[in-house]
Amino acid sequence: MRRSWFLWLTAGLGFLFLYAPIASLVVFSFNESKLVTVWGGFSTKWYGELLRDEQILGAAWISLKIAALSATGAVVFGTLAAYVLLRVGAFWGRPVLRGMTTAPLVMPEVITGLSLLLLFVSMERALGWPAGRGMMTIVIAHTTFALAYVAVVVQSRLVDMDDSLEEAAQDLGAGPVRVFFDITLPVIAPALVAGWLLAFTLSLDDLVVASFTSGPGASTLPMVIFSKVRLGVSPEVNALATLILAVVALGILLAGLVLRRR
Amino acid sequence: MSRRWLVIAIPMLWLGVFFLLPFLEVARISLVDPAIARPPYTDLFQDGVFAGDFENYKLILPKYFYGQDNLYITAYLNSIRIALISTLLALVIGYPMAYAIARAPEPWRTVLLFLVILPFWTSFLLRVYAWIGLLKGNGVVNNVLIWAGVIDQPLVMLQTDFAVYVGIVYTYLPFMILPLYANLVKLDGALLEASSDLGASSAATFLRVTLPLSLPGILAGCMLVFIPAIGEFVIPALLGGPDTLMIGRVLWDEYFRNRDWPVASAVAIAMLLLIVGPILWLQRSMERA
Numbered sequence: 001m002r003r004s005w006f007l008w009l010t011a012g013l014g015f016l017f018l019y020a021p022i023a024s025l026v027v028f029s030f031n032e033s034k035l036v037t038v039w040g041g042f043s044t045k046w047y048g049e050l051l052r053d054e055q056i057l058g059a060a061w062i063s064l065k066i067a068a069l070s071a072t073g074a075v076v077f078g079t080l081a082a083y084v085l086l087r088v089g090a091f092w093g094r095p096v097l098r099g100m101t102t103a104p105l106v107m108p109e110v111i112t113g114l115s116l117l118l119l120f121v122s123m124e125r126a127l128g129w130p131a132g133r134g135m136m137t138i139v140i141a142h143t144t145f146a147l148a149y150v151a152v153v154v155q156s157r158l159v160d161m162d163d164s165l166e167e168a169a170q171d172l173g174a175g176p177v178r179v180f181f182d183i184t185l186p187v188i189a190p191a192l193v194a195g196w197l198l199a200f201t202l203s204l205d206d207l208v209v210a211s212f213t214s215g216p217g218a219s220t221l222p223m224v225i226f227s228k229v230r231l232g233v234s235p236e237v238n239a240l241a242t243l244i245l246a247v248v249a250l251g252i253l254l255a256g257l258v259l260r261r262r
Numbered sequence: 263m264s265r266r267w268l269v270i271a272i273p274m275l276w277l278g279v280f281f282l283l284p285f286l287e288v289a290r291i292s293l294v295d296p297a298i299a300r301p302p303y304t305d306l307f308q309d310g311v312f313a314g315d316f317e318n319y320k321l322i323l324p325k326y327f328y329g330q331d332n333l334y335i336t337a338y339l340n341s342i343r344i345a346l347i348s349t350l351l352a353l354v355i356g357y358p359m360a361y362a363i364a365r366a367p368e369p370w371r372t373v374l375l376f377l378v379i380l381p382f383w384t385s386f387l388l389r390v391y392a393w394i395g396l397l398k399g400n401g402v403v404n405n406v407l408i409w410a411g412v413i414d415q416p417l418v419m420l421q422t423d424f425a426v427y428v429g430i431v432y433t434y435l436p437f438m439i440l441p442l443y444a445n446l447v448k449l450d451g452a453l454l455e456a457s458s459d460l461g462a463s464s465a466a467t468f469l470r471v472t473l474p475l476s477l478p479g480i481l482a483g484c485m486l487v488f489i490p491a492i493g494e495f496v497i498p499a500l501l502g503g504p505d506t507l508m509i510g511r512v513l514w515d516e517y518f519r520n521r522d523w524p525v526a527s528a529v530a531i532a533m534l535l536l537i538v539g540p541i542l543w544l545q546r547s548m549e550r551a
Contacts, residue, residue, distance in 0.1 A: 011362035021392035108493020115284030
């Protein structure tokens with residue numbers, strides 16, 4: 001039993017390490033003082049400040065739109081990629097597709113960002129599209145890297161799925177399209193939801209790829225936060241972090257309740 | 263038959279255009295010269311003649327061979343060093359955590375696993391930012407240590423390599439814990455019992471049974487931390503000092519500050535060479551799993 005307490009102590013310290021910074025963000029968001037690290041009394045004034053900050057609010061709106069669009073795109077293309085990899089049988093390009101759906105998971109963001117930017121610039125020169133960079137180009141970039149994560153989630157669901165269901169439908173005369181929409185899609189739907197949320201979070205969180213592929217007038221929330229934070233700590237950013245945490249916690253709570261009721 | 267090809271073609275085309283093609287663009291632009299133009303580089307073919315060269319690659323070589331200065335090679339080696347040290351630290355911290363979770367009784371196991379994943383759903387940028395407030399000269403860590411009487415003078419932690427290690431370990435710890443957990447949870451308790459029945463001490467059992475069996479998990483976790491750490495930009499930019507040169511940061515500066523797209527491309531290709539081995543290895547082990 002002696003080893004057991006040692007194990008739990010190290011694990012406890014590990015969890016402290018994971019959560020202490022998050023706790024400090026929350027605590028100092030209610031700090032009266034502007035010096036984020038010295039306690040100057042309880043106050044909610046930074047939340048008021050945050051809600052009056054047009055720059056942050058505007059950027060948050062842009063980020064939410066980009067995240068919703070790219071998560072939807074990533075679910076469509078990621079599900080198709082997963083389906084093609086596991087259900088349509090062998091074809092010459094399968095190893096290539098498999099490589100292209102796993103490589104973005106581990107590609108450094110600076111390379112993804114730079115390479116997409118160079119592509120957009122060359123495409124604009126050769127085809128006239130996309131005309132300039134902005135929301136549209138960020139959405140394409142985010143769709144591309146989030147697609148890989150969706151493909152992983154959907155693939156693991158497809159592997160677990162009993163394919164005799166699909167076979168039975170086929171034997172009863174349903175065409176492949178009908179089988180997909182009536183059988184496969186409902187079964188893998190939870191994975192699509194999980195994949196969408198994952199892609200949404202990834203997009204909302206991304207600074208590097210968005211910075212490379214953005215243009216004037218399309219600053220996302222991480223871009224605005226980064227430029228603020230570079231100048232030093234700001235209690236307003238702490239307030240924003242606390243709000244994000246609250247939304248995430250609420251979302252998880254709701255998801256838990258919905259799942260329990262099933 | 264044609265419908266099948268349509269289904270195959272859609273993801274292939276999207277990824278071909280927006281994932282594969284961009285790399286060819288990076289390779290192409292790494293061979294041309296910067297220019298004061300829009301876009302700021304020369305063409306690879308001028309009047310139908312191939313006009314590319316390896317000048318950008320020569321530039322990023324160390325001074326000893328052709329290079330201008332040792333900036334790029336320093337950043338390259340620094341990235342490897344920082345990524346290696348951070349990976350080892352993450353392993354040392356993550357292993358006992360993964361082990362404890364794998365050994366925990368059922369309701370706890372799910373809760374602890376959930377607590378490991380939870381921070382991932384909150385903003386990465388803001389979690390890195392939290393460390394600025396903790397590590398500053400008059401930050402929380404220094405205040406606690408002074409209050410506890412451990413130190414008299416605040417330690418300089420922010421804008422050092424130490425802060426970068428902390429940031430990387432903090433950010434990527436879940437990526438270390440999850441594959442380790444997945445491996446350790448499958449570990450057969452009977453093997454451990456057999457080992458201790460045969461007279462091995464618990465340390466010997468750990469070193470000769472548990473550790474070797476968890477090697478695949480260790481390797482997967484290390485790759486998942488090492489690969490993103492190599493190309494990291496945000497953590498060295500926010501927590502590192504001006505001399506914490508990492509290759510991702512150098513690439514960023516070449517592009518955003520110097521507007522030298524061809525050199526940025528050459529740096530990207532050099533970075534890819536560094537991680538292509540670990541990536542291929544990871545991909546193979548993922549396919550086997």
